[in-house]
Amino acid sequence: MLTRVTRHWLPFTQMDAFDAPARTFVRGQGNYLEDARGGRVFDAVSSIWTTIHGHGHPHIVEAIARQAATLDHATSLGATNPPADELAERLSALTGTDAAFFASDGASAVEAALKMALQYWQHAGEPGRTRFVRLAGSYHGDTAAAMSVSDIAVFKARFGAVTFATYAYDDAGEAIAGDDVAAVIVEPLVQAAAGIRLVAPERYEALRGMRPLLIVDEIATGFGRTGTMFAHEQLPVRPDLLCVGKGITGGALALSAVLARAPVFEAFLGAPAQLKQFFHGHSYAGNPIACAAALASLDLFERESTLAHVASLVPRLAARLERLRPHPRVRDARHAGLMAAVELDGPAAWDVANGLYDRGYFTRPIGDAIQFVPPLSTTPAEIDGFFEALEAELSA
Ligand SMILES: Cc1ncc(COP(=O)(O)O)c(C=O)c1O
Known part of the structure; x- marks a missing residue:
């Protein structure tokens, strides 16, 4: 018989040490979360890279309410709906792709993109292309195939029984040339789960014009976080498949998509008897409420000039990181757009994060790195406030 405060079993969390009263969020408003004890904290991780325009933005809340009252859900297996159609149209136009799954x-x-690549090569007459190449230090999620193309041991070491081998792109550049390679999957510019690790743009150059498909995973970096709408806009690559998620709904609801270029989409066309349709699907794919939230979020990018706002904040963030770099407890301070990390010298990151919480700033460390990935609606004063709190905490 469990006697715990909560039966909610949390991801990546030791429940034996979990202090539920201290970390129960009851309200989210703008860039702040409120906890059950009445504390109000700045959401300095955008609730793990999801929140874009702040919590509870009225335009997104209204869109969700309106859509919920009109059509809450209808399956996408053999049917579509207006918000999903419109979102597919707008995402395609934004990214220069041709179809949204x-x-x-x-x-x-990620799971869908990997399977799409496999089925694509079957239709394209090269069924031997079944292997995947990934970056060192990659992270693409916790399901079996996503884990297989991930490279962070602590996340996948226990699950070898359900993962398959993949090639590391860094270690063997020639791996791309193999005639068994279906796709190369990369995080563009920033490897978020590796600790907001920056990848040099030149590293992506070999991916241009290659025979395998290029899957660009913008799940963490998409929707303005690195300064451009999508991080790969800053790189010399053209994705065949583009994975988006997290911030797609402004951070309000679960939704993700694989955006495909025409040659991939068209390889799946044919007479019904040929069975060339994509053999993959999820119950809530194309959920109208989530799609309405995503459309509202895209509206806000235009109405609130979100990318211009981000551009105005980035120099401030860069200056704060620069100022912190000489600190004796800081090993590195880095950022791409509004995705930043301060790597500490020594394993005190959790203590620092807990201290920051008490000072009104919520973040979650990755290894020794304190991450600062605020909502794009953050203000210069909030950036200053976070770094002043961090400086005070490091000197405490
Ligand atoms: C680059 C990247 N891909 C995929 C994922 C997995 O996304 P989700 O947690 O929504 O399954 C993440 C999550 O952090 C990510 O950073």
Whole structure:
């Protein structure tokens, strides 16, 4: 018989040490979360890279309410709906892709993209292309195929029984040339789960014009976080498949998508008897409420000039990181757009994060790195406030 405060079993959390009263969020408003004890904290991780325009933005809340009252859900297996159609149209126009396949969480989009690549090569007459190449230090989610193309031991070491071998792109550049390679999957510019690790743009150059498909995973980096709408806009690559998730709904609801270019989409066309349709699907794919939230979020990018706002904040963030770099407890301070990390010298990151919480700033460390990935609606004063709190905490 469990005697715990909560039966909610949390991901990546030791429940034996979990202090439920201290970490129960009851309200989200703008860039702040409120906890059950009445504390109000700045959401300095955008609730793990999801929140874009702040919590509870009225335009997104209204869109969700309106759509819920009109059509809450209808299956996408053999049917479509207006918000999903419109979102597919707008995402295609934004990214220069031609078709949007919807899933739910980020990992389910990665799973779909990998399977799409496999089935694509079967239709394209090269069924031997069944292997995947990934970056060192990659992370693409926690489902079996997503784990297989991930490279962070602590996340996948226990699950070898359900994962398959993949090639590391960094270690063997020639791996791309193998005639058994179906796709290369990369996080563009930033490897978020590796600790907001930056990848040099030149590293992507070899991916241009290659025979395998290029899957670009923008689940963490998409929707403005790195300064451009999508991080790969800053790189010399053209994705065949683009995975988006997390911030797609502004951070309000689960939704993800694989955006495909015409040659991939068209390889799946044919007479019904040929059975060339994509053999993959999720119950809530193309959920109208989630799609309405995503459309509202895209509206806000235009109405609130979100990318211009981000551009105005980035120099401030860069200056704060620069100022912190000489601190004796800081090993590295880095950022791409509004995705930043301060790597500490020594394993005190959790103590620092807990201290920051008490000072009104909620973040979650990755290894020794304190991450600062605020909502794009953050203000210069909030950036200053976070770094002042961090400086005070590091000197405490
Ligand atoms: C680059 C990348 N891909 C995929 C995922 C998995 O997304 P989700 O947690 O929504 O399944 C993440 C999550 O952090 C991510 O950073």
